[in-house]
Each structure stands twice: as structure tokens, then as C-alpha cells.
Amino acid sequence: MSSRLPQEGSRINREKTVDFRFNGKNLKGFHGDTVASALLANNEMLVARSFKYHRPRGILTAGEEEPNALMGIGEGPFFEPNIRATEVKLKQNMNVASQNHWPSLRFDFLSINNVFSRFFAAGFYYKTFMWPRAAWKFLFEPMIRRASGLGKAPREYDEEHYEHIYHHTDVLIIGGGLAGITAAKALRDRGLSIMLCEKDCVIGGRYLEDSKVGEKDGYKKFHEKSIGILRKSNDVSIKLNTTVTGIFDHGFVLAYEENQCSNTATKKALWKIRAKTMILCTGAIERPIVFPDNDLPGIMLATSVRDYLQKYGVLLGDRLVLTTNNDYAYKTVIELKHRGIDIPVVLDVRDSSENPIIKEAEALGIRILFGKCIGKVEGKRKASAIGICSVNGEGTIEELIPCNAIAVSGGWTPNVNLWSHCGGKLLWDDECGFYKPDPENTPTGREGETNMLALGACAGVFSNYDIQEQVPRKINQLASRLKIKSKRYIETNVFSNEPEKKTKPVFALPYGASKDKQKRMYIDFQNDVKVSDLQLAVQEGFENVEHAKRYTTLGMATDQGKTSNINGIHVLSQNLGKPVDKIGHTTFRPPYKPIPLGLIAGQYAKKLFKPVRKTPIDKWNLLNNAIWEPVADWRRAYAYPKGNEGLEETLSREVLSVRKNVGLLDSSTLGKILVKGPDAGQFLDLIYTNMMSTLKAGKCRYGLMCNEAGFVFDDGVVARLNDQSFLCHTTSGGADRVYAWLEEWLQTEWHNLKVFIVNLTEQYSQIAVAGPKSRELLQTFKSIDLSAEKLPFMNFIETNIDDIWVRIYRISFSGELSYELAVNSNQAEELWNKLIKAGKKHKIQPYGTEALHILRAEKGFIVVGDETDGTVTPHDLGMEWIVSKKKKDFIGKKAFSLPHLNSSIRKQLVGILTLDTNKVLPDGCHAVEDGKAIGHVTSTYFSPTLKRSIALGLIENGKSRKGSTLEFEISSKESIFAKIVDPNFYDSEGTKQDG
Amino acid sequence: MDKIKGDTFVDVYLIGSIKSFNIRVDHRDKKSINVIKKNIEEKLPSIQNATERNGLTLCWVSNDEYLLLNQKNENDTLLKEFQKQMNLTTGVAENTTDLRVWFLIKGNRALDILRKGVPLDLEKSKILKSNFLRTRLGEIQINILFKSLDEILVSVLRSHKDYMIEWFEVCTRRGTEINFDL
């Protein structure tokens, strides 16, 4: 029966009660309570069901190492499963629900697994569920999936706001306990920027709680003085409620700030810290002893019992038994005895101990038995009595002691996770029975230097006196290693020196436990891993610690083995008969404690997910009902439907308006790269497959770019502005890629060429004016003479439209008479509106990228990305004319000579006309010849111009198949037959575009 | 200059375009460098810095690249001449006014905003008044020109304008300041 004391609790504010609901029951707690302390205050000791056997679980600890008390907290968009009740501060009207049980926490149907647990030993699922084969998908797996998984997943989108924050610091101190505070005081005022992260909402850690027992009030003054010193020094910045969750290469550290104490909404931030040196002061975690029935609610770590008492004024029970292998745990029973709680017996597994605390406990009338441990625990959903047995032997019960709370302490495990994340190795300390940081194999920074120093409990130094002795000395050594010349730090040691005798490491008791008892000795409480499971793993050959972990799922639960790993390794070593340090340990991986996926996404979610690049004409497109299509990061107008037009209608209207009148296309996303210098021509000759150096000023030439493997990866028109400058246009998706490609060649290969390039993609917008009436439209602006002589095909002029400077290219992607107008982006919208207004009488229509695709397909022009897929050469596209024979060398030339790039069975670009003109070949369908695919369709549309379907495709030795009919299989039952023709369906002589 | 709306802990103004030139200099001969020295600035800015003289700001972008900003219209004629001379050398001076859009961040927590997206060390002590940094903010490239620690000019590609405005709206909300606890 857990309850609240009338007074006490350093963390709670008894004036402010907090109402909350647990599984529908309305309960009360105080401001400052954690959900766990509030539950205990309301005698809610049964809090969860374990993962595999659905055994009843109670609160085991008071921190983030909690394996049992996982709750679903919040509602609607703020609901979150699997939260440790020991970590979450209680809030008004908070809704808390336990998990993983049906129909209720008290009566869980699935606890029948526990009844038949003998059939569900470790790894049983590898040995069965194999017959009948289909049953796994329809019967066994759905059953297993519904039974497993702890909390329910949230159903609504998350309203929480997360942020990423960058921070650079010379020294990062991880942990604000005695070691952390002393290190900060020692390092301050030496010209170093220091950051200290503490996961709790106050700094001080363990020694604040310990200072109240027996020691006079000296620590309070010492604590106030320390905080005063740190607050005054301006080079120390402290972050509370911030847990360091991961150490990465080159001093990159992740810390999760979850500020529950602030009045603003819980602020969740991921701190990305770059630290030159890190000081690990993460303390240690108390370890349970593994004894029969050690998983019943009412059993808690000794120091956690004291934490709940001193921090929240909560009693785990009023008749408590302690079993321990160290002296430190006695503080718990002495504290309880001071409050009149009945301590029937203390079972000390050691043979004896002379520590004064033993005398003090006996003086208070506490019965202490040495060499004894717990042989069994009675109680259905709560501990009600314990059976005493000797540490040696198979555990026959000597005496039954009724009790309603059991405190356990098997010693302390240094918290070495962060040390091991990035290269730090560990040493097994056989006397103390734990792994600690190996000073010879430390984590290393960028220059291979040691960049982490472990101090205090996480390095195996537990007593406050020793910490106060060693930390200043270690910091002065660090300062000299970092060549910081400044005064040595010395401080008087306020702690009394009571050397703690080396505790005898103890893990699983009784030593000779019977087979039956071993099946009730739990190592991992959440995944129900028992001593017998590890024995089975060893028996079946899973001897390596990694194999044993994966076979039994030991330490794979949400607490990642914080309270179970060391016990598990020891039991494994006993079964293998090998010393523990020969066994090794499993890998510590980030995050130290689970962090929300939304936090990892940070502010770059919802609106800010992947920037949308918008052209200067985007607003107009938006107002004119454009359908958008993502092209790389841009959004381009795909089509401009009018009224309730279907897509087909829109596309044919847009295509026909270009064929008959005049169309306007926003092609501002085109890449525009200026290449300037005396060697510009020579450089472009190396980049393109055709000659560019012979291009005359004022003229344009279409160019194809291949990579070294000979495959086409971009194309576009190159215009020669003057003898020193070319302006290369690239595809929209390829703009940044091509710019980087050219910079790479200039900087790393041909750095002797006198050439510079500038990426002007967004300096200019580009508007295509295409159609028979395009010249007439542009002529309405007095200042320009666009006759065929003045501006022949593939030429450009620079002029003005009203007062807007434009460069008009006579180039055509639609096959019509067409111009592309380059204009400074700031005036793009103004020019676009002028053209729309002037074009009214020519029935001008904007057209989108899909209409453009149809227009160019009608001409048989290729689109990089549709006709090419990274494995296509110019020869495959039938563009031998664009591959210069004269040039000595260019990128791709060597590859063209490779055997496979010249083999006869290569796929070649062809036009494809279906016999039934109304049938449109589906996207990507394949031509089939006696059951084998011999090519595929790359572009396929219904051509409004030709009133029939057209398609382009890459077919094995396609050129020699001109005139023949091929079968295109479009489904297992249906094929379409089509004739192979020349890939130019419209005005093949090009009279329109040249006119 | 309209201010980004919202209850923010720092003021952000959208400036729009500033007349600018992308400059590339050829170190093989001193011609292109001398054109800059003669017309713009005798002492070229050092690495990661910018120099400012009567409305002309010359920013170091790379070992052979500068960004020239002109915030006074009287300099137009001078700059036209500069561009003509420059393009006679093997260097480049290309008008890139329309390429970028500029924002002004004002307030003593101006640096805090950048620390939510820029991976650099933006500690007050490490920043010089004349710094010009080109780096990453979230997923886009950004230029940062320090007028003072409380007044910072930043620019992004014009196509990222709306994204940048939304980024500022999200990251400058009051209550999301970066602060320490002790």
C-alpha cells in the first residue's frame, strides 16, 4: 500500500494540487510530482503488463532507466505512447493510460501466456509456426502482432513544435551532479566557453539527497555557494531539462531539451552541439539483484525508494524489507525508520560489514541478517511476503516475512553509454562487477586526440569525498594537456572520508537456484528474459553476447538494458564458464534515451518540408488555376485547366493553341550558365559532344552532354554572346548538377584553362512565345524587327519591349515558329502580362509542361529523363550528327569505343504509330518478340495535332526495323500492334520553325 | 521594407533586391584585380569579410570570387564603367541583382535566429562586425552580411523567398528564444 506522507518532498509544492486521470480514475497529485510519484501517492502500484508473458509490473526506479512504468499520455494530436511515468512531470487534467493489456490492467486476458510460459521459452517462435505455410500470414503473424507492441500509435497529426539549435563550445560537461559542478567550477575563468547539460530540472544530482542523512547541513551552504559561483561566471552556460542523447564523430553531440517546467508550452528542441572536449559526469545507475519472483509490483531499487520519499514525500509501503550487497542502500532503511516505518528485516548478501551505517541501523532496532537473500516473493499482483533463504544452496525457504514493499540494491553500474557511442572502449572491473571507461582507449576527436574525460560515478568513483579529491586534479591535468596556462583550481573538501569497502559483486541469487526457481528469476523486466532463457541460449550455441542478446531479446526493450545488461552478461559468463571480460558486451548506440521522430525532423516539417522553388511568374500561374508538377525543387505549371475541363481537353486546347495561334510557356526554371574567358570555346568543346568553339557570336547551337561512361545526362541550347562569352542553357532538373559538373572539371582537371563560369539561372526568366502568330504578336511592340532575315532560326538579338530589356532567341522546342524571351527576373511578370494583353487578339493561351511534352513528342525531340535514363548514348538516340568526328577529345568519346556501347543489340530511338490510331500505348510498355522484351516506350501521347496516338521508344536495333510492325504487350491478356517509323511526326522538314 | 508579421522576439524586414555584381578575378595576371582596386576598393576584403565605402560593399566569397553590393544609385555610372573594364580582362563582372532577395534581421537576439539553422559558430565573441559568411541555413544556401551584431543582412535565391519568409515566421515566434537556465 503506497501512500503520501503529510509533509516533506523537496520537489513538490503542496499548495498546488493537480488533477489527473489514470485509466479513467480521477486522482490528485501536487505540482512538481512526476506521474510515477503521483501514482504511488494514490496507491497505484500495478502500472503495466510485461511484453511477452503480460506479467503484472510495478514502478522499479525513479529515472529514465525505468523498464516497466510505460504510459500512453495526452489526447488527440498530443497523445504519445510508451512514455516513462518516472520522467514526465504531472500537468493539470493530464490523461494517463496504462498499455499492452486487454480488457483491463487488472484482468489481462493475455496473461495466460504466463500460465503456459513453459511453452514460450526464449526463441520458441523460431521452432514452430512453420506448418501449414500460408498460416503464418493469415493466422500466426496477425496474432503475434496484435499481442506484441506496447502502446497504441497516435491517430492524429502532431501539433507539437520542434526546433533544431546549433551551439559551439570549447568544453561540454555532461551531467550536473557533484562531479559536473566541481568540473565547471574548476574550468571557469580560463578563457574557455563551457556548456553544462543536466537532464533534471535542478542541478546537484545525488549528493543533495544524500546530504540530509546524518551529515550536518554543510551541503546546503556548499550547494548555494557553488550555484552562486557558476551563476556569476559568464563563460559557463547551463542547460537544465536537457539530456545528451548521442555522441558522434568530431565532437558532434545531440542533446534533447524537453522543458516541462516552463510555463510556455512544453518546448522540445534538439541541440546540435560541436564540442572540442567533453567531460562525462553521467553518474551511475543502481542495479537490481536477480532473485526468484523479483518482478512483482512493490519491488523497487533501494535508492529510488529514498528518492520518492525525500523528493515527493511518497512511501512505497509501510512494512519494507531491504536486500542489498552494499552499505549505501542502508540510508534508505534509516530514513524510513526515522519516519516510523516498520523494517522487519534487512537481508545483506555479504558475510559481514563493519561500516558505521550498519551499527546505526542496528541501533534503530533493525534486524540485519548477513549471508541471506530472498528465496521467493508471495503475492498475486503485489508483493505481500518474502521467503528468506541462504545465499548458497538451492534456495529452500527458512522463514516467511510478511511485507508490502521490497527495496533492492545490487550495487551501481557506471553510465558509460555516451563514452561508447563514438569509439571509447570499456574495461571490466572484476572487484566491483561493472564495465568502466578504459583510459587507454578513449573516444577521439578529429585529430585523433582524446576528446572525452570521464569523472565521478560514471568512471567508477562513487564517494563524494573521492570525487571532490579527484575532479580538480583531473581538470588541472586536462587544462595543462589543452595548454591552457592559468591558476590551478583547489577547493576545500567538505565531505567526510568514509572509504566504502569494496562491495562483493552479486548478480543472481541464490547461487545454486533450482531449475524451477531459475524460471522465476527475471533479468530484463520488460521483455521477460529469465535466467533460464540465457541458459537455453548457451545450450543452443548462441554463446556470443550478441547472439545471446538477439536470441533472448535481452536488453532490446525501450530501456535498452540499463538495469539488465550487466546482470545478463554475468549470468551468461556463469553458464559459459568464461570470465566476464572474455565475453565482452553489446554495442551502446544512440540515442541514450528514446527521442521523438518529430524532434529529429525539427522545424523542417509541414510547411517547411523541402523548400519549394517558385519562378517569378508563380503568382500568375497560381491565379490562373495552374496544376503544379514538382520538377527537382521547383514547382512548374503542368497545365492551366479552364472551368471544369478534363485534363485531356485542357492539353489538346493548349497544344492546338500553339499549333494554330500562339502559346506562352513559363520556362524560367531552365538552367542558364555563363561561360566566359579566352578558353571558353575550348572548354565547351571538351564538355559537349559537338563543336561549340566554331559557334559565331549572335548564334545558338543545340548541344548534348555525356558523362565519362558515354551516357547522355543533359542537353540544351548554347548561345554565343560575344567572342569571350557563351550562355549555356540546361534542363531545369539539371541546372545545379551541370553547374557543379563544370566547376568540378575547371577546378580539379583543367585548372590551366582561362575560363570562369557564373550560375545565372535565377537572374533571368525565360518566356517561350510559340506558334504561327508569335512573330505577329512580338511585332506589335514597335521597337523590334523580327523578319526571317533580321532574326533567322537559331539566332538571337538583344532589344527592348517597351522599356524592358529582352534577349530574344529564335529557338523552337515545339517545332512551330517560336521565340524564347530572356528577361531580368524582376521584370518577368510585367513582360508576361504585356504579352498576354497584346496576345488577346491572337487568342494567346498559356501552356504547361505536359502540353510542351506533347508538342516536342510530335516533333520527335528527345527529353533527357524520358528518352534517356542514364544508360542511353547519342548513337542510341540516332543523334550521330551531334557527335563531332573532328574533335581530338571530349568527355564520353573514349566510352563510345567500348564494345558494349557499339553492340548490335543496343536499343535505338524510333517513332511508334499504333495501327489503331485511337489506341494510345500505355506509359513504359514493352515491345515483345517471341516472349522476350526487346524495347520500351519512352513517351506516348494522343496528339491533338495529328488526331492520333504517337509514341517514341527505344527498341533493339530499332533503325533496321523501320516499317515493320511490333507487338506491344500492355497486359497479360492484351497487346497493341504498332508500326516502327521515323521519330518525327510533324513538319519533318522544319519549314514552320525555320520560316 | 515590410516587416514579417507575428508576435516575434526579433524584427525581420523583407528588403527585396539590392543591385549586385558577381565578380570572378583571374590571379594569373593582375589586370582583373587592378580594375577592382581602381574602381571599387583599394584594399580588397580579407577571407570571410567585407569592406564598405560610400554605398559599395565588396564581399569575399571565395579565393577568386567577390560579391559587390551597391546601395546608392549615384554609383550606377561608376559601376557601368567598372563592368565594361572588367569584361575586357579575363575576369568576370556579371549583374546578378535579380538573382537574390535580401532580408534585414534587427534586434539583440538577431544571432539566435541564425543559430536555429546555420551550423557555424555564431557566438557573439567570434563574430566580427565586417564578417561576410556564405553557408547553409536549413536546406538552402544563405549569404550573411553583418552590419552589427544586432543588425544582420541575409540573402537567399529569389525562388526561396516564400520559403524563407515561412522559415522566419516559424522560428521567430515569441517563446522560442534560445536561453540558458542559470
Place this chain on the structure above:
Amino acid sequence: MLNIFCPICQRDCDETELSCGGQAHLIRRDHASSDKDFYEYLYERKNDKGIIFERWRHVYGCGKWFHTARCTLTNQVFGSYSAKEVQPPKSILATIRRSRVDFKGWVK
């Protein structure tokens, strides 16, 4: 996350500002080279488990390429040097030997 010094900007760059260009000091094989040389240039890689010499580009900053020497097992970086170098400079090789005594030198 790596933190590599950009020799042009003279400052450390977070890995997110950079992009890696793979093995350094490959010799470009043009049209006159043998198929074998061309294969080695385009596809064959040392891919050493230990010290490697690689190319990085400061994409979000100065946009320049540069080389670094790095250990692929511990991510220790021994220094950055200019993109124009055809092989690792003496100073870099010396830095490596100072902390890696078993370093056998750079192999083409």
C-alpha cells in the same frame, strides 16, 4: 558528423555544408587510353580500410574543391590540401606518419 577544414575559407565546415567526391588523384584517361586504364579510372577504387585521400567540395560555402587525408576506421582527419595537387603533399604525409607509424605512404 564530420567537421572538415576548408583551406579556401580557412574555417571548419560541418559535413552538411560539404559533398564528397570519392578517391583523390585519379588520372583522367582520354580517348587514346587503353580499355584497362579507362576501367581503372572510371570504376576501380582502392577503398582502403585506413588512410585514404579523398575530394570534398564546399558546396554551401565557397564552392571550391579540396583534398583531405582521412582514416576510414576512426574518421581521424590529417589535414586538407588544395585541389590542384596531383598527389598528397609532404606535410600531410608527415602529419600522418606522426600518429600512424605503420603508414606505408601514398600509392598511385
Place this chain on the structure above:
Amino acid sequence: MKRYSLSSIFTEAFRDNLGWEKAWKKRQPKKEYQIIIVGGGGHGLATAYYLAKNFNVTDIAVIEKGWIGGGNTGRNTTIIRSNYLQESSIGIYEKSRSLYETLSQDLNYNIMFSPRGVLMLCQTEHELRAMKRTSHANRINGVDTKMIAPEEVKELVPIININGPRFPVLGALWQPRGGTARHDAVAWGYARKCSDFGIDIIEQCEVIGVKKKREKIVGVETTKGNIKAKKVCFVAAGHSSVLADLAGFRLPIESVALQALVSEPIKPIIDCVVMANTVHGYLSQSDKGELVIGGGADGYNNYSQRGSFLHIEETVRALVETFPVISRLRQLRQWGGIVDMTGDRSPIISKTPVDGLYINCGWGTGGFKAIPGSGWATAEMIYNEQPGKLASPFSINRFSEGRLIDESAAAAVAH
């Protein structure tokens, strides 16, 4: 070998499970074997298994420098699919997928192959066209896939964010018989059968030298002494280049870190595997209830089995956009493996310049799904001393001939 079944579990339950034998026997290396497989991961063990099963060769040693299944076999996101584009890729991946269907029964070891389906999202017009082309190629080459409309995608995956706004889902390529399997069980299942066939599985035995006589393999030098063999096959993804270096030749491979992460276990929210290539992230839910999340490989050579947080961030960001409800779920653990990346992102199953030395590597980010097929093809190649139909497209000299098998073909949008 004691048969695993419901009845054997029943009998063992009543004698404290003391009857179960070692899954695979612990062996020390003999002086000589007919064949040595270097690498005790899924591919290595499968090669040994099919050598014994298909060709009755059992004088084989599988030597592993760490613990079997400890390399990439224990670090992947357990996805199985065969909806590839190129015919030769379809050959080997579909062979694998079909072998996975009955692998539990063949090995008498429940590898929990659950064909819950694989969904490849199309979020741009370009990607939609590319997936349609793949679906036609699949049908013609006997792989059961089909294109489905956004509404069907929403039905299959209720938690998906179908209409963007950033990248609305325009459709998806659906392979109903794709799915996942328990990766450790695949390694242990093969190991158990190999051990039963009499094949020696030797752990903690690292190859530190290769013995050759005039370019013909003679044996290998290991941390447990020299072992002679007529044929040796390197099957050690991540360390292929290190071994090739010992044998005196180089490979067209770069070893990079590929990272993955799992969320805390929750009740079932998604049944099939969803891959969103436009935003670079894929996700499935394990039987235990954890969301298994993976994305793109890191960008630089790396043997440290840990990667940069950058890629975890990008992958999670992509999936929080695609499945907004997972935003409040918590990441439980992240890890990295070392994968072999080849020039065309396709594997290498090939003879090598050294006579009698074969190699199986280059699986990049797609190795787990290929384990049975790769083992089958490699066993065939080693036994016949000539690559068979499945393996021949993946020879090393394909690169020098320019005969690339480019699966990243439907590359970025360009128009």
C-alpha cells in the same frame, strides 16, 4: 539434427528444454577443405547450403571473422522485393523471393517470411512513368506486381499522407508477395542446416593472407592458422576490397555506411513495406511492433559501422512528412553497416583474376533481399567453375565492356 515443430516444443517444455541441441556445431578449422567460403553472413551461409543441397559438396568451411550474421545480415531493414527494372536484376531477385517463400520449411527454421506486400510510391509524374515501365518489365519477366491508384494506396496504408501538399502520391507499384523476414533467423537457419550437412562453421577466424601459386589459389592464412583449399569464395560485404587487396587485385567498389533506425514497439499501424524514393525514406513494422526505418547511404568511404546524423535526419524528416502520425513516436535505436557500392549499384558475382578464387559482393543497399538467390547462383558458379544464367550478367568485366546494369536508371527528373 532434432526437428523443430510444435510437438518437439511440447515434449521439451516438460523437461526444462534440456533436449535442444546446438543450432550449429562449434568447429576448429581442419588443414584442408575442398571449398572455403570467407564470410559467415547470409550470402556466405546460403552459398555453402546450396553447394551441399544442389551439388552434394559438403567438404566446405565457412569462416567468419566475428560472429555469424554479425555483419550486414544483422544490420539491414529486412525488406524482400524483386520489382526491379533490368531483366538480369529481376532474374536473381525473383529467384531469391521465390526461395524465401518456402525457406522456413526447407530449413525447418521459422525465418518469419511475411509476404505483407511492398509499395513503391510515385510522387512525381516522372517517377510514375518510370514505375509503369518497371511494372511492365516485371510482368513480362514473371514478377507479380501492378500499378495501383492513390485511393488503393490509402486503403493499404491508412496512415499515409496521400495528398501532400509537397509531394502528393500519384500512384504506386505494388508487389503483394514482397515483404519482410527476420534477418537473424535467416543466418541461423542456414547455419543450422549447413552444420547438419557436415559443413564446418568457424567463427572468430579472420583471413589475414591469401596463398597463391602462379595466380592459382592454394589457400588462406587466418588468425586460426593456414587452411588449404582448391576453391575459395569471398562473400564479405563491406570488407570485399580488404580481401581483394590481400589477393592482389582491386574491385570497382566503395565501402560506405548505410544507417537504419527503429522506433519503440507499438500496436500494429502499418502492414506492408512502403518505399518513398522521391523523399528518400522507407518504412515497415516488425512483428515485435517496432517501425523499421531506412534511407540512403552516407556519402563518403567509411568502415567505422557508424554514420552521420545527417542521413538519419533526412530519412526521418521524409517519413514524418509521408506518415505524419509517427511524429510523436520515439526513436529507440540507430545503427550502421558497411555496404559495397558499385558503379552501377548492381552486385558482382564473378570469377576473379586469381584462378579458383571467386567473389560475391557489391550488393550495396539491397543485399538482404538477395540472400537465397545469391547463394544459389554463387554455388552454381563455384561448382561449375563458370557463372550460370543467374550470375553471368554480374561479372566484374561488365564495367570495362560498358555493359552496366543500372538500377538507378530512372534517375532524377530533368525536363
